[in-house]
Amino acid sequence: xxxxxxxxxxxxxxxxxxxxxxxxxxxxxxxxxxxxxxxxxxxxxxxxxxxxxxxxxxxxxxxxxxxxxxxxxxxxxxxxxxxxxxxxxxxxxxxxxxxxxxxxxxxxxxxxxxxxxxxxxxxxxxxxxxxxxxxxxxxxxxxxxxxxxxxxxxxxxxxxxxxxxxxxxxxxxxxxxxxxxxxxxxxxxxxxxxxxxxxxxxxxxxxxxxxxxxxxxxxxxxxxxxxxxxxxxxxxxxxxxxxxxxxxxxxxxxxxxxxxxxxxxxxxxxxxxxxxxxxxxxxxxxxxxxxxxxxxxxxxxxxxxxxxxxxxx
Amino acid sequence: xxxxxxxxxxxxxxxxxxxxxxxxxxxxxxxxxxxxxxxxxxxxxxxxxxxxxxxxxxxxxxxxxxxxxxxxxxxxxxxxxxxxxxxxxxxxxxxxxxxxxxxxxxxxxxxxxxxxxxxxxxxxxxxxxxxxxxxxxxxxxxxxxxxxxxxxxxxxxxxxxxxxxxxxxxxxxxxxxxxxxxxxxxxxxxxxxxxxxxxxxxxxxxxxxxxxxxxxxxxxxxxxxxxxxxxxxxxxxxxxxxxxxxxxxxxxxxxxxxxxxxxxxxxxxxxxxxxxxxxxxxxxxxxxxxxxxxxxxxxxxxxxxxxxxxxxxxxxxxxxxxxxxxxxxxxxxxxxxxxxxxxxxxxxxxxxxxxxxxxxxxxxxxxxxxxxxxxxxxxxxxxxxxxxxxxxxxxxxxxxxxxx
Numbered sequence: 001x002x003x004x005x006x007x008x009x010x011x012x013x014x015x016x017x018x019x020x021x022x023x024x025x026x027x028x029x030x031x032x033x034x035x036x037x038x039x040x041x042x043x044x045x046x047x048x049x050x051x052x053x054x055x056x057x058x059x060x061x062x063x064x065x066x067x068x069x070x071x072x073x074x075x076x077x078x079x080x081x082x083x084x085x086x087x088x089x090x091x092x093x094x095x096x097x098x099x100x101x102x103x104x105x106x107x108x109x110x111x112x113x114x115x116x117x118x119x120x121x122x123x124x125x126x127x128x129x130x131x132x133x134x135x136x137x138x139x140x141x142x143x144x145x146x147x148x149x150x151x152x153x154x155x156x157x158x159x160x161x162x163x164x165x166x167x168x169x170x171x172x173x174x175x176x177x178x179x180x181x182x183x184x185x186x187x188x189x190x191x192x193x194x195x196x197x198x199x200x201x202x203x204x205x206x207x208x209x210x211x212x213x214x215x216x217x218x219x220x221x222x223x224x225x226x227x228x229x230x231x232x233x234x235x236x237x238x239x240x241x242x243x244x245x246x247x248x249x250x251x252x253x254x255x256x257x258x259x260x261x262x263x264x265x266x267x268x269x270x271x272x273x274x275x276x277x278x279x280x281x282x283x284x285x286x287x288x289x290x291x292x293x294x295x296x297x298x299x300x301x302x303x304x305x306x307x308x309x310x311x312x313x
Numbered sequence: 314x315x316x317x318x319x320x321x322x323x324x325x326x327x328x329x330x331x332x333x334x335x336x337x338x339x340x341x342x343x344x345x346x347x348x349x350x351x352x353x354x355x356x357x358x359x360x361x362x363x364x365x366x367x368x369x370x371x372x373x374x375x376x377x378x379x380x381x382x383x384x385x386x387x388x389x390x391x392x393x394x395x396x397x398x399x400x401x402x403x404x405x406x407x408x409x410x411x412x413x414x415x416x417x418x419x420x421x422x423x424x425x426x427x428x429x430x431x432x433x434x435x436x437x438x439x440x441x442x443x444x445x446x447x448x449x450x451x452x453x454x455x456x457x458x459x460x461x462x463x464x465x466x467x468x469x470x471x472x473x474x475x476x477x478x479x480x481x482x483x484x485x486x487x488x489x490x491x492x493x494x495x496x497x498x499x500x501x502x503x504x505x506x507x508x509x510x511x512x513x514x515x516x517x518x519x520x521x522x523x524x525x526x527x528x529x530x531x532x533x534x535x536x537x538x539x540x541x542x543x544x545x546x547x548x549x550x551x552x553x554x555x556x557x558x559x560x561x562x563x564x565x566x567x568x569x570x571x572x573x574x575x576x577x578x579x580x581x582x583x584x585x586x587x588x589x590x591x592x593x594x595x596x597x598x599x600x601x602x603x604x605x606x607x608x609x610x611x612x613x614x615x616x617x618x619x620x621x622x623x624x625x626x627x628x629x630x631x632x633x634x635x636x637x638x639x640x641x642x643x644x645x646x647x648x649x650x651x652x653x654x655x656x657x658x659x660x661x662x663x664x665x666x667x668x669x670x671x672x673x674x675x676x677x678x679x680x681x682x683x684x685x686x687x688x689x690x691x692x693x694x695x696x697x698x699x700x701x702x703x704x705x706x707x708x709x710x711x712x713x714x715x716x717x
Contacts (some may be wrong), residue, residue: 032414032440036407043403128530135501135528139510142427142503144453146460224402226431228503230353231402271404272411275397279351 020163027152035151039223041264042158043216047237048245048256049165050212053172054205055242056250057181060111063120063238064103068096068210070123070232072217074130077143077227085149089218096214097207099126104203111188120238127233134229141229147222157219162257165212169253172208177201247289249296258297339384341392342654344370345412348425352400356557358425360585361448361633366393366422368623369641379645382652394418402432409433413440419654420644427451427503434461443647443660445640448633450474450504452511458680463660465677467636469685471507474603475554477687479515481700481710482550482576486521490712491575492549496525498539498563499554504581508554508603524548533559540566550576554603557582564592564600568716575712576601584631584689584696594694599713604632605686605698606672607706616671631689631696636682639670673705 027035047065055062072092079088107118134141172178180201183191192198217232224231240263248259266285271278293300346366349358370393373379377388394416398405405424412418413436421442423430427449437444438461445465451457452470485491495516499505505528516523524546529539536559543551544567551574553563560582567577582588583602606613608631616638620629629635646669647662648654667676675682688700690710697708 030414033407033410036410040403040407131501131531135506140503140506141501144431220403223406224428224432225434226428228428230502231428234401236352236399236401268407271397271399271408275395276350278397278399 016163016166020159024156024159027155031150031152035155037264037268039151039155039158039220040268041261042155042162043220044241044244044260044264045257046158046161046165046216047213047241048248048260049162049169049253050209050216051241052245052250052253052256053165053169053212054202054209055245056252056255057178057185058202058205059185060202061116061119061242062206062209063116063235063242064122064210065213065238065241066233066235067119067123067126067238068099068213069217069220069237070130070229070234071095071099071126072214072219073221073224073227073232074143075214076147076218076221077145080145080147080222085147089215092214092218093211096217097211099214100207100210101203104206105199109199120235123233123235123238127229130233131229142226143228144226145221145224149222151223154219154223158216161212161215161219166253166257168208168212172205173253177204181205243286247293247296249298251296252298252302255296255298258301262297339381339389339654342379342381342389342420342648343392343394343416343418344420344422345394345396345409345416345418346422346424347396347398347405347408347412348429349400350397354398354400354426354429357448360630361637362425364620364624364627364629365634365637365641366395368620369638369645371623372619373645380649380652381654383654398424398429402428405429405433406436409436413442418442420648420656420659422641422644423447431457434464437461438463441656441660443644443656443663445644445663447637447640450507452507454681455679462664462680465640465663465680465682467640467677467682467685468633469682469687470511471504472511473685474687475508475511476515477700478552478578479512479519479521481688481702482516482521483519484702485576485710486519490710493520493522494546494548495521495523495550495552496543496546496548496574497523497552497554498525498543499528500531500533500556500559500580501528502531502556504556505554508580512552512554529559531556534562536562537566537570539563540570540572544570544572548574550574550578552576552578553580555580555582557585560588560602561591564588564597568592568596571716573713573715576710577713578602578688581632586628586630589691589694589696593717594691595717597691598717599690599692599711601688601690601699601710602696603687603689604630604696605689605700606631606635606696607704608695608697610673610706612671612673632686635672636685639668639672639675642670643668643675 026038051065075092075095076088079091103122110118131141180196183196184198188198244259244263245256247263249255270281274281348362349355370391374390378390381389396408398408409421412421423444423446424433425448430446430449434444443463447467450468450470452472454466454470457466458464499509525543555563560579563579578601580603584604589597616635617628643663647659647666650662651658664677664680667674684701686698689696689698692711698706699708699710
């Protein structure tokens with residue numbers, strides 16, 4: 001066995017599988033608003049988990065999520081009408097990984113603020129390149145995606161991506177790569193001195209994360225029917241993923257999960273009740289969260305759990 | 314406690330009974346709408362979508378509501394349920410799902426923008442709501458209507474609009490008003506590319522001499538090199554398929570450079586009242602732009618007045634605003650003709666009926682509005698429709714006077 005598991009882990013895996021099976025049944029109960037909401041949640045859980053795979057252990061805050069997401073969506077617009085769906089998905093993952101690889105090689109030697117700014121610029125750069133390509137060679141920036149995939153099918157694929165993301169995170173965590181990344185996150189200089197090929201480790205993980213996010217973009221693309229660079233490379237996606245992952249706590253594998261769900265529900269609730277003041281109220285909520293839950297929802301939950309155990313002991 | 318429970322039960326039973334008896338009583342007609350209030354689309358939706366929705370609801374309710382045969386031939390007021398789609402198409406889809414399944418809206422107003430309308434079209438179709446899309450410029454109208462028979466496309470596409478512009482230039486050339494030299498520039502984005510794709514073959518077919526045909530990236534700040542280069546070519550007609558910031562930029566730069574062709578055409582934003590207010594009516598005299606309406610018609614005049622009253626003095630733009638309002642009038646008339654909140658019947662009526670709206674008699678063909686306004690011109694501070702020249706109220710173009 002490649003991964004000898006502890007009893008606790010067996011329980012965790014079994015519980016996750018059961019939860020996944022339960023969640024997969026949702027489209028049978030409702031295929032309207034609740035399914036649409038579940039799609040938003042699942043897409044952000046998948047993206048935030050993929051984001052935290054890289055950014056959690058390394059402490060590199062990436063704002064390039066939109067670049068991967070948009071590229072995945074564009075792969076669909078280019079191939080969906082000619083290639084079978086699994087091929088389209090593989091192509092999207094490859095494009096995401098290659099994009100991460102290329103940018104990773106060029107930039108992961110940057111750190112701190114410089115990397116944040118660069119990753120944000122990357123989404124913009126890719127957007128401009130796609131626009132340039134479309135204007136020069138296709139004569140139209142908008143692309144229609146007429147693929148008949150039901151909302152339930154999109155949802156199931158997203159659940160699958162969430163599972164893959166969580167599994168990848170778990171597997172990496174216990175591998176040499178995961179250990180190397182934690183060392184890098186603590187102190188990159190020390191990591192380099194102890195013989196860790198820091199650039200290689202970071203680029204590898206960035207590619208896995210990029211491929212997963214590109215897959216989310218590919219799965220979501222048929223839902224848009226029509227994409228333009230401005231729609232596909234929406235910078236709000238990058239920001240929201242960071243906010244959600246940090247809200248949950250990026251240090252734990254399940255952190256993004258507990259960040260995304262309350263975030264999306266809260267966003268939806270505020271948007272429904274106060275359509276004219278959504279962002280104002282959301283900003284207020286953020287302030288309160290940062291002030292009262294600085295370690296993220298997962299940190300807060302763990303603290304509460306420890307307290308509970310301490311009392312019962 | 315027990316007494317209280319029994320009391321509650323009795324009251325609920327009574328209420329239920331009353332509900333059964335008055336099943337036909339409809340308190341309000343729920344109309345849902347979701348469009349951008351925040352994000353990149355908020356500016357555009359704030360000009361064409363929200364003010365007209367607001368005006369329409371106010372007007373309908375001032376008259377008592379929508380007349381329903383099924384409600385005992387009474388007028389039933391409209392209750393508006395609005396959401397912000399935050400300029401995100403995923404959120405737009407969710408908002409329409411929410412309106413259809415949670416709020417159980419009777420009808421839903423189509424969202425703002427090409428992307429949002431296309432993203433939500435499958436949802437409108439799934440629940441059988443008519444979707445009267447206004448603010449989406451697309452040449453694929455007929456194809457989309459075939460795909461989603463409950464969708465209607467009212468603003469036309471780039472091919473028609475650019476073709477209509479060339480038609481106008483051809484006429485002016487035949488009348489000896491302008492020569493054959495045309496300089497054309499477009500923004501490298503959806504609207505600019507669609508328009509230029511329509512304009513190129515039309516200009517060629519009409520025998521025009523295109524001396525300049527280049528694009529500029531979205532968000533270009535300094536347009537003076539383009540203006541100066543074109544000025545050196547001395548064209549008869551200057552065509553800019555531009556977005557609002559560039560529309561303002563080209564105007565400003567041309568005025569500074571003293572570039573004064575006989576035909577000066579700008580794209581989106583040229584028909585906005587704010588364009589005139591920024592430069593003054595005298596400055597933009599003779600400027601042509603995308604859009605148009607029969608501004609002299611009493612109906613449009615009344616509409617402008619009502620729009621200003623309902624929206625704090627803001628005038629509607631001369632392109633999509635009146636069409637958006639007309640779409641809502643269509644909806645009301647279709648519901649009243651059917652006499653019930655029967656979405657299938659209303660959809661059928663929208664596709665086949667003729668409607669009396671602010672933009673005149675409106676009858677769709679294959680769910681698409683044929684021959685919409687494409688080109689207008691500022692004359693004496695008002696934006697007049699010029700082309701298609703066979704539309705009622707089409708004005709005669711004037712040659713652009715010198716900048717003031």
